[in-house]
Amino acid sequence: MIGGLDIFFDKAELAAIESLRRYLDEQLEPELAAHGEDFVPKDKMQSWTQKLAEFGLVNAPQPESAGGLGLSWKLHVQLIEELAYSSGDLAIAALVNGSAASMLVKLAPEHIKTRYLPRLLAGELFASVGISEPDVGSDVAAAKTRAVRDGDHWVISGEKTWITNGEYSDFFICTCRTGENELTHILLDRNEHPYEVRGIPKIALNRQSTSQVFLDDVRVPVENTIGEIGSGLKNTLTLFERARVHVGSWGYGMARRALDESIKYAIDRSQHGKPIAGHQLIAEKLAVMATEIDAARLLSLRAAGMIDAGQRCDKECAMAKWYGTEIAVSATRQAVQIHGGNGVTKEFIVERLAREAMIAPIPDGTTEIQKLLIGRSLTGVSAFR
Ligand SMILES: Cc1cc2nc3c(=O)[nH]c(=O)nc-3n(C[C@H](O)[C@H](O)[C@H](O)COP(=O)(O)OP(=O)(O)OC[C@H]3O[C@@H](n4cnc5c(N)ncnc54)[C@H](O)[C@@H]3O)c2cc1C
Incomplete structure (x- = not known):
């Protein structure tokens, strides 16, 4: 514990x-x-x-x-x-x-x-949430996938990408443009409103599904609208707040594993007549990793505690996401270094952790976007239009 x-x-x-x-x-x-x-x-x-x-x-x-x-x-x-x-x-x-x-x-x-x-x-169904598109990443307000009203249906066309759980998804909550300045969330049932899914191979995390989703004039009843028509952007930004705290903990969870593996290795492996844990430069790496992981957890628990208390915490969530995912990259990289040549082999899991951690700073708003959000919260001046 x-x-x-x-x-x-x-x-x-x-x-x-x-x-x-x-x-x-x-x-x-x-x-x-x-x-x-x-x-x-x-x-x-x-x-x-x-x-x-x-x-x-x-x-x-x-x-x-x-x-x-x-x-x-x-x-x-x-x-x-x-x-x-x-x-x-x-x-x-x-x-x-x-x-x-x-x-x-x-x-x-x-x-x-x-x-x-x-x-x-209950863990029986899988969901996907689709905002990103080939031309739409950090700028979520620019989503192009279009839903046009036809009587009591939406007709949806477009392409989404990087969609987590895509191949597993039983339903898909899709961010659609329903007017010039209007985004709306619409739920598509995989069986009733078929969409095509194609997996995207990645540097790591390939056990699960990250996918492209293609929508070609898919008819969906208007009653499958999630939230008010036109509230898609506001609701996406609120959704990000909670998701980001969790993405932060995903990052430092991987980092904590890298630390534990590194501690074991540094005690077992001897060079220059003593365990490498006894060499000061290795001890320093372990100390930095451990402290950064704890700091990341404190940021996340604070943000989650504020969510529990019903307090606004967009800045705190952005801090938790940025820091937790970036220290995942640095800690897993140091774990490879501590393992020496063994660190880049499949025999030791730090090799996989380093590839996985590299992904963490990207989804749910990149590190750069989190920093812009923190800056806006501190000064009231926005980097976005
Ligand atoms: C494994 C994985 C799972 C994902 N799952 C989902 C999902 O389920 N649903 C979904 O909708 N999306 C998902 N995404 C997409 C993810 O949210 C986007 O990749 C992310 O928002 C960045 O968008 P982009 O890749 O288009 O990069 P871009 O927005 O093109 O950014 C490229 C680079 O430019 C920087 N940049 C962009 N704008 C600015 C700016 N204003 N100032 C400074 N720098 C800037 C970025 O930080 C980045 O470094 C996933 C991505 C990955 C990798």
Whole structure:
């Protein structure tokens, strides 16, 4: 157990964290190791997400009235850290299912909630949330995918990219342009409103799905609109706030694993007549990694605590996301260095962690965008139009 966690969590919460940790160490990790880094088919991924739901992923922070457990965002952020420690892939799949759940709880009409939420929270269904497009990344307001009204239907055309869970998705919450200055979220059911999905191979995290999604005049009933027509941009920005804290914990969860692997290695490996842990430059690396990971966790727990308290925390969430994901890159890079030549081989997991961590500063707003948001919050002067 991480030192000092009892300052943030009560006994029941600590027990929940410990029992997830036990499942991840004893069951999930051996299964993941046996599977390797290849793409995980949907039924296998589903068996894991269903099991993880028993430990509160992604249902813990959702209200009991919606089928959630009514626990805190703080606890959920800690559960994501634990999952990322064992599997960055499963953590990103859970993060996106969690974002979709939050959107449905907050914005969806009752018939959509009843139909999708219980099974999503139980880990049976997969959701995708689509904002990014080939020409639309950091500038989310520029989304081009068009939904045109035809009677009581939307007709949707366009292309989305980088869509997490795309190949698994049972439904897809798509950000669509419904007017010149108007974005709207619309839910497409994979069976009823078919969209084409194509996986994107990446440097790492290929066990899970990141995809292109093609929409070609897909007809969707207007009753599948999520939130008010025209509220898509505002709702996307609110959604990012919660998602970012979790992306931060995803990052430092991977970093914590890199640290633990490095500590073991530095004690076991001897050079110049003593364990490399005894060489001051190696001790310094470990000290920096450990301190940065703890600092990242403190930023995330603060932001999640503010969400629990209903306080505005866009700046704090941006800090948590930026810092947690950037220290993932630096810590995993140092972990490779501490492992020497072994660090770049498949025998040691720091090689995989370094590739995975490199991805973390990109989704849900890049590091550069987080810094611009923090700057705007400090000065009131926006870098954006
Ligand atoms: C693994 C993964 C999963 C993802 N999952 C999803 C998902 O489920 N749904 C979804 O919609 N999207 C998803 N994304 C997309 C992600 O949100 C975008 O990649 C991200 O917002 C950046 O957009 P971009 O890649 O187009 O880069 P760009 O916006 O083109 O940025 C390129 C570079 O320019 C910088 N830059 C851009 N604007 C500015 C500025 N104003 N000032 C300074 N620098 C700037 C960026 O920081 C970056 O370094 C995912 C991405 C990845 C890698």
